[in-house]
Amino acid sequence: MKVEFASDRKREEIHSFGVSLATGQFVERFQERLVNLRMTPRLPPNIHLAKNGLTLGKALAAIEGSLEKKLRGYDYEWAKEASQRLEEELAQVAHYYEPLIAGAEEESKAAIAEQYERRKEEIRWQYEPRVTASVINCGIFHLEGIG
Template sequence: MNARQVEKFVMSYLEATGCDIIEKAKGSVTVRLSPEADKRLTNRPYYWGFVERTGTPPETLTFGWQFGRDDDDAGEAEEASDLAEQQGTAVPAPGLSPLGFNVAPVRVLREDLYFGSGRLAQIFGAVRDGGRCVAMFEEPPRGRADRLGSNPYTAWLGVNFKVDYECDMKREEMYGWGISLATGYIDERFLEGLRGRKLTPKLPSNVHLLPNGLSLKKAMSQLEQALERKLKSGDFVWAAEAEDRRQDELRRIRSYYDPMIGRAVTDEEKETLSQRLAQRESEIDWQYRPRVTLSVMNCGLFHLPGIH
C-alpha cells in the first residue's frame, strides 16, 4: 500500500467508527478517537473498565497521524518553525489561549502511519475483528427495476487473504478473491469489482435469491486450495537464498561454540555452553527459516444481480 491508499483506508476507518476529525490536511489528520476506536487502539482496558463501572464521561485520546511524510516536507516544516522564531512570533504559554483564557491543553500524540507500521497493523486488526464478515446486496439501478417481475441474485463469497513471506526479511501480499456459491466460479479480481457497486445490508425489493450449490465451508475450502496452487507456482528464489543465509549463520555460530565446548573442563561447563548454542541455533532458525503464512483478513457474503 502506498501513502495515498493508507490515508484512504485510515480515513474510512475513522469515519466508520465515528471519530472526531479535528483537522484534515494533505497527507495528515488530527483526530480525537471515538470510544469504540479508543478501546480498540489504545490498550487501556483498566481505564475503560473504570469508565464503564462508574459511568464517568470518557476522555478519549487525540492523535496526529502523518501519512508518508517525506524529508522535503519535514525540512519545510522545520524551516517554517525557525522562521517563526526569528520573527519573534508569540507562542501561547501551555494552558493559555491566545486571548488569555485558561484552556486545558489537548495532548496530541504524533505518529507516522505507513504500510508496515505498528499502528496501521493495529488498525488492520481492529477492522478485522470488528468486521470479519458482512452480508451485502447490490442496489438495483433506479428506474430499471421490473415491478411486475423479480430479479435473480447470485450469492458470492468474497475473501480478503493476506500472504506473508517471511525470513530475515518480510513481504506481504493481498488477494481479494470471490467464488460464486451457485456455480463455483472463482474471480481473482472480485473485491476490486465491488468498488463500483452500490451495496446495502437490506434485501432490495423485487429480488429473489438463487439457490446455492456450495456451502460456505466448501466455498472457502475451494478458494484456499486455488490460492495455494497459485502461490506454489510462484518464484521461491528468496526462500533458497534465505536458507543459504540460515546455514551460514548456523555454521558461524557452531564454529564459535564447538571449540569452547571441546575445551570445557567440567560437565557443568559443557552443559551450559551446549544450552547457549542450542538457544542461539533456535534464534537463528526462527529469524532466517523461510515460511509462507496465509491468513484471512475479512470476508463477506455478497448478493449480486445475474446468474454466474
C-alpha cells in the same frame, strides 16, 4: 487473503477472490469489483435468495486451491538464498559455541549447550524460509452476479 513470504526478509501480497455460492463461478481480484458498488446491510424488498449450490467449505476449498496453484508458479530463488544464509549463520554460531563447550568445565557445559541450542532455534526462526496464507477479511454479499 494475505500471503507472507518470510525469512530474514519479508514480503506480503494481498489476493482477493469471489465465489458465487449459487453457481460456483470464481473471480479473482474481487475487491476491485466491490469498491465501486453501493451496498447496504439489508436485502432490497421483493428479493428472494436461491438455495446455495455450493457450501462455504467448498468455496473456501476453491479459493485455497486457486491460491495454491498460483503460488506453485512463483519463483522461490529467495528461499534458496535464505536457506544458504541460514546455513552460514548456523556455521558461524557453531564456530563460536563448539570450542566454548569443549573447553568449558563440566558444571557449565550444560548451560552453555542449552544457550547454544536456543541460539540455533532463534536463527532457524529468523532465516528459515516459509510461506503462509491467512484470511484477513471475508463476507457474504448478495449480488446479481459476479461474472
